Amino acid sequence: MPSGFPWFSVTEDYGPAGRHNCRAELPDSYDGRKQALIGKIILGRYRIIRVIGRGGMSCVYLAEHVSLHNLWAIKAAKKDGRGTVALLAEPNLLKKLSHFALPRIVDICEDREYLYIVMDYIEGQSLGQLLEQRGRFGEQQIVQWGRELCDVIGYLHHQHPAIIYRDLKPGNLIVDRNGRLRLIDFGIAIENREGGPAEKNIYLTKGFAAPEQYRPEGQKDIRIDIYALGATLYALGSGMNPGTAAYGRPPLYELNRDISDGLDMIIRICMDPNPKNRFQNTDQLLYALNHMNRYNAEYRRARQRYQIGILAGGAGILVSLSLIFGGIAVRGQERYRAYARLVSAGTEAALQGEYEEARQQFEQAVRLQPESLDAYLGTAKTYMSQYQYGECLDYMNHTVLEALPEAASDGRVSYLLGQVYDEMGELDQAAYFYGMAAGKQPEEPDYMRDYICALLEAGELQEAEEQLAGWEAGAGNEGMKRYLDAWAAKVAGDFREAEEAAAECIQESGDDTLKKQAFLLLAGLYKERAQAEAGTGSTADWYGKEIQVLSRADRELSGGPYVEILEAKGEALYQRGRQNQSEEDFNQAADTFRQLIEFGYTRSYLYRNIAIIYQVQRKWEQAEAVLKEMEERYPDDWSAWHQQTLLYLEMEAEKPEDQRDYGRVKESYEKALALSKGTADAQKMEPLTRQIEELTKKGWISWDGS
Numbered sequence: 001m002p003s004g005f006p007w008f009s010v011t012e013d014y015g016p017a018g019r020h021n022c023r024a025e026l027p028d029s030y031d032g033r034k035q036a037l038i039g040k041i042i043l044g045r046y047r048i049i050r051v052i053g054r055g056g057m058s059c060v061y062l063a064e065h066v067s068l069h070n071l072w073a074i075k076a077a078k079k080d081g082r083g084t085v086a087l088l089a090e091p092n093l094l095k096k097l098s099h100f101a102l103p104r105i106v107d108i109c110e111d112r113e114y115l116y117i118v119m120d121y122i123e124g125q126s127l128g129q130l131l132e133q134r135g136r137f138g139e140q141q142i143v144q145w146g147r148e149l150c151d152v153i154g155y156l157h158h159q160h161p162a163i164i165y166r167d168l169k170p171g172n173l174i175v176d177r178n179g180r181l182r183l184i185d186f187g188i189a190i191e192n193r194e195g196g197p198a199e200k201n202i203y204l205t206k207g208f209a210a211p212e213q214y215r216p217e218g219q220k221d222i223r224i225d226i227y228a229l230g231a232t233l234y235a236l237g238s239g240m241n242p243g244t245a246a247y248g249r250p251p252l253y254e255l256n257r258d259i260s261d262g263l264d265m266i267i268r269i270c271m272d273p274n275p276k277n278r279f280q281n282t283d284q285l286l287y288a289l290n291h292m293n294r295y296n297a298e299y300r301r302a303r304q305r306y307q308i309g310i311l312a313g314g315a316g317i318l319v320s321l322s323l324i325f326g327g328i329a330v331r332g333q334e335r336y337r338a339y340a341r342l343v344s345a346g347t348e349a350a351l352q353g354e355y356e357e358a359r360q361q362f363e364q365a366v367r368l369q370p371e372s373l374d375a376y377l378g379t380a381k382t383y384m385s386q387y388q389y390g391e392c393l394d395y396m397n398h399t400v401l402e403a404l405p406e407a408a409s410d411g412r413v414s415y416l417l418g419q420v421y422d423e424m425g426e427l428d429q430a431a432y433f434y435g436m437a438a439g440k441q442p443e444e445p446d447y448m449r450d451y452i453c454a455l456l457e458a459g460e461l462q463e464a465e466e467q468l469a470g471w472e473a474g475a476g477n478e479g480m481k482r483y484l485d486a487w488a489a490k491v492a493g494d495f496r497e498a499e500e501a502a503a504e505c506i507q508e509s510g511d512d513t514l515k516k517q518a519f520l521l522l523a524g525l526y527k528e529r530a531q532a533e534a535g536t537g538s539t540a541d542w543y544g545k546e547i548q549v550l551s552r553a554d555r556e557l558s559g560g561p562y563v564e565i566l567e568a569k570g571e572a573l574y575q576r577g578r579q580n581q582s583e584e585d586f587n588q589a590a591d592t593f594r595q596l597i598e599f600g601y602t603r604s605y606l607y608r609n610i611a612i613i614y615q616v617q618r619k620w621e622q623a624e625a626v627l628k629e630m631e632e633r634y635p636d637d638w639s640a641w642h643q644q645t646l647l648y649l650e651m652e653a654e655k656p657e658d659q660r661d662y663g664r665v666k667e668s669y670e671k672a673l674a675l676s677k678g679t680a681d682a683q684k685m686e687p688l689t690r691q692i693e694e695l696t697k698k699g700w701i702s703w704d705g706s
Helices: 028-036 083-087 089-094 127-134 139-157 223-238 261-270 282-290 297-305 317-325 330-351 355-368 374-385 389-403 405-409 411-424 427-440 445-457 461-469 480-492 495-508 512-532 542-556 563-580 583-598 604-616 620-633 638-653 663-676 682-697
Strands: 008-013 046-054 058-065 071-078 105-110 114-120 124-126 173-176 181-183 202-205
Touching: 046 071, 124 127, 127 173, 127 223, 139 181, 139 223, 139 261, 139 282, 139 583, 223 261, 223 282, 261 282, 330 355, 330 374, 355 374, 374 389, 374 411, 389 405, 389 411, 411 427, 411 445, 427 445, 445 461, 445 480, 445 512, 461 480, 480 495, 480 512, 495 512, 512 542, 512 563, 542 563, 563 583, 563 604, 583 604, 604 620, 604 638, 620 638, 638 663, 638 682, 663 682
Parallel strands: 008 202
Antiparallel strands: 046 058, 058 071, 071 114, 105 114, 124 173, 173 181
């Protein structure tokens, strides 16, 4: 690399008003052209209104389409020897992506001097501007935006190859009218692929760029985005650029009383100078943000006493082990300590989402002390955390209870089985096992709470009322009475009372699990109203109310994300999208279902949901790609081929008759028919079969081998 041409340049961006701001400036000639374009019509169809952003060798304008009168953002990038190919890197990355937080590229044009990239105009303010106005933000808002950043940065990192953004900071984030973050300016983003042309000068932002970014070999590592994400959260909480502190960054909780030491610890992990010590991906960071209490000082001091968290209210691992091993020989005490260390290591790995590592630690603990239940329960919980409910039940029935038959009388085992069946939607079974747990350990309020909730879900209102009446007052049942009142009102058809009681339960209860149930109940009430008023001409936005409630639950509940909340939200967004023909609702619904998959909730119907959304939007290629992904992951699932047949039917119907080819329709149909044959789903093929028969009669499909 020639001397005098550094590989990177540093841009300082300290953010808040009154602090130093220095950005790479364009040449004066370019500045003059920038102003000259105001009011002009470029490319024959876009009237330039004003400048809304600028960077190293580009400027972003707000423009109006002269015929359609809609607004767009146009990025004018000066070629200046770079040529078109290099400047197309940003739109080429963006055009194949589909995420709520990312702008769409709708047009690319050029003249002799400039390349023009036309993209969505996102109305709102940059987070950098808001930071200047506000000075700093509170923890709740920071954590919510942190979750959103994990979502969009994680989406980029999960591409093949991974896309590394490299320039995350408040100035590159827009807060839209709904308070959600949008990520802009992919000017230095890259795909993490081997080879490719050598990079030329890039701009790094002091305080937000990871230390290894100042070396060319350090650029292709997703952990540089983890560093920048942490730095962004630090800036939001402190009101200062993380790189300005002369003697190290002071703890956030010293600068902002609203910040807990748990959030401060998470941010410090993100910004560790050594990439190996950071969170290794956004999934781990998101998990940490959803479990901040586990990073506070009190938790860290008590970590050795912490059980994996399978059983609410279960005895701590060291306490239970001390009862087992109390009074035995020194050799037994050494084995106890080794067992405790293994379970603690498994617990820590599980908390970080490293489930295979966690299972290995628990399995070693089982081999060391096969008569103790804790490590078995740790393994079972890892299956639950990955939504592998069948594997969890199989492990409990064929490993745990065969090795420890007496564990069947342990309330913790019954409660775990209740949780599994609850997650699977088998409410009668869930109520049965929750009831067993509550009977064995009545002192555990969580057991009785979930027993009553399961009874209500299973339609056993009277039994639930009797159990609540017998529940000792003050035993942790705050808000439960109003929750039961809400269910009783719902059963009686009293919508207003049910709505009021559910809202009061959310307000009164300090129990997040009960609040989650109340949020779901309230959202369900709005969903039922939406369905009941469909086609009546009502203008009430019941789906909007449902989405609001579920979004609030997602923000306020700790220990999330919860699949029930996200799944219900995705469905509500889809239904409102159909009701209002809203492209944004459709896109958000697809993003929500994709988010569930990325969290590890791998259910085949989620892929089908996404494909249906794309199909409704007439995004044929995207719908087909999702179904191909579903077929690859679930090759024996007939519904993937069924939906693909419906997709191909609709695609062919769009073509002129002389251009139609039903070969793909026939192939997909045959696979769906073969896979569904002899199953309970076979009758669901009948409507499609009638369509195929009709096409056969018309001669579009032949069954003679052609």
